[in-house]
Amino acid sequence: MKNFAGKIAFITGGASGAGLGQAKVFGKAGMRVAIADIRQEALDKAVEELIAYGLKREDILPIQVDLTDRKAYAAAADKVEEVFGGPPHLLIQTAGVNSFGPAEASTFDDYDWVMGVCLHAVVNGLVIFVPRMVKAYGHKEEFHVAATSSMGGFMAGPITAPYSAAKAAVNILMFSYNEALRPYGGGATALCPGNIRSNIGEAEKYRPAHLRNTGYNVTEKTIGLLKNIHAHGMDPVELAEHLKAGIENNQPLVIPYPNPDKMLREQHEIIELYCTPEGVRKLEERRKEMEEKRKEVRYGLDYDEAGFAKARPDLDWVDPSKKVSK
Ligand code: NAI
Numbered sequence: 001m002k003n004f005a006g007k008i009a010f011i012t013g014g015a016s017g018a019g020l021g022q023a024k025v026f027g028k029a030g031m032r033v034a035i036a037d038i039r040q041e042a043l044d045k046a047v048e049e050l051i052a053y054g055l056k057r058e059d060i061l062p063i064q065v066d067l068t069d070r071k072a073y074a075a076a077a078d079k080v081e082e083v084f085g086g087p088p089h090l091l092i093q094t095a096g097v098n099s100f101g102p103a104e105a106s107t108f109d110d111y112d113w114v115m116g117v118c119l120h121a122v123v124n125g126l127v128i129f130v131p132r133m134v135k136a137y138g139h140k141e142e143f144h145v146a147a148t149s150s151m152g153g154f155m156a157g158p159i160t161a162p163y164s165a166a167k168a169a170v171n172i173l174m175f176s177y178n179e180a181l182r183p184y185g186g187g188a189t190a191l192c193p194g195n196i197r198s199n200i201g202e203a204e205k206y207r208p209a210h211l212r213n214t215g216y217n218v219t220e221k222t223i224g225l226l227k228n229i230h231a232h233g234m235d236p237v238e239l240a241e242h243l244k245a246g247i248e249n250n251q252p253l254v255i256p257y258p259n260p261d262k263m264l265r266e267q268h269e270i271i272e273l274y275c276t277p278e279g280v281r282k283l284e285e286r287r288k289e290m291e292e293k294r295k296e297v298r299y300g301l302d303y304d305e306a307g308f309a310k311a312r313p314d315l316d317w318v319d320p321s322k323k324v325s326k
Contacts, residue, residue: 009031010036013095013148033060034062038067061080073125099216105311109211115166123173146189189247192253202227221308222306
């Protein structure tokens with residue numbers, strides 16, 4: 001998709017962080033932007049910020065919706081058609097949450113919340129919007145679907161199981177839809193950042209009440225540390241510019257850093273090592289080095305002191321090194 005002016009974008013998670021950056025960039029490119037988000041007060045602030053950024057009020061449609069609720073998501077899709085006169089030409093699914101802790105301590109609530117927003121809501125958007133987009137624009141006009149995934153989707157980690165599993169699935173979904181939509185003149189893109197300057201560190205604060213039985217250590221301190229990590233991330237507008245360039249080239253994958261091929265080869269090499277006895281031996285030797293590498297990207301923050309990514313303290317069967325040190 002190369003021409004954006006006058007067209008319609010539907011951006012999930014558009015009230016904050018990466019999604020708000022995308023609303024700015026695609027709004028500036030002349031699109032009318034629907035921003036869908038669960039938090040009304042964040043939507044209200046985002047509308048003001050978009051107007052201050054130069055968008056016209058009538059080109060912004062804020063929609064409060066829980067995207068994991070299929071009926072509510074379908075109603076949001078109806079709303080954008082009613083107000084903007086058609087389905088989006090560009091669907092960007094960016095809403096997401098994260099929560100970190102030892103995989104073995106993960107509860108159903110951890111999986112249902114993280115995978116619910118990061119994966120199942122993306123599936124909801126694809127099933128609800130893609131048929132509408134193909135019917136309206138297939139073989140006639142450019143259209144595109146994208147999702148904000150993560151580099152985490154290429155990396156297995158002991159503390160990111162629900163998140164990485166969701167993002168790996170989102171990557172494959174985007175690659176699949178890219179193949180599927182090309183014959184109609186459409187495309188699909190997975191955007192895989194590493195760290196974004198955003199508010200995702202606060203997500204635990206609005207975890208739904210019925211999904212609060214976490215197996216992880218979640219405290220004001222762990223939330224504070226996560227916020228600190230994300231304060232070091234990429235600017236959302238800069239990230240959105242990378243996505244825009246990727247969409248213009250119909251790239252199935254956008255990794256917004258120099259030498260993405262090298263990053264992917266490193267991850268792929270680990271998976272190759274998984275499949276032979278010799279590989280497993282080599283990995284064992286490299287495990288220490290890999291752990292040191294992980295520590296290098298911690299911005300000098302003391303994860304242990306904050307009790308970050310540890311198990312819930314009362315889970316007495318969890319290895320003590322994975323629990324909060326007293
Ligand atoms: P953010 O918290 O600033 O924005 C995410 C938005 O999603 C929030 O406004 C939130 O209200 C909304 N949201 C959450 N649950 C929702 C639901 N059920 N229905 C509707 N809206 C919902 O976070 P950020 O970082 O901008 O996240 C955007 C995407 O980027 C996420 O998918 C995240 O996984 C991904 N990502 C973030 C990274 C980071 O370092 N912050 C790194 C790599 C990927």
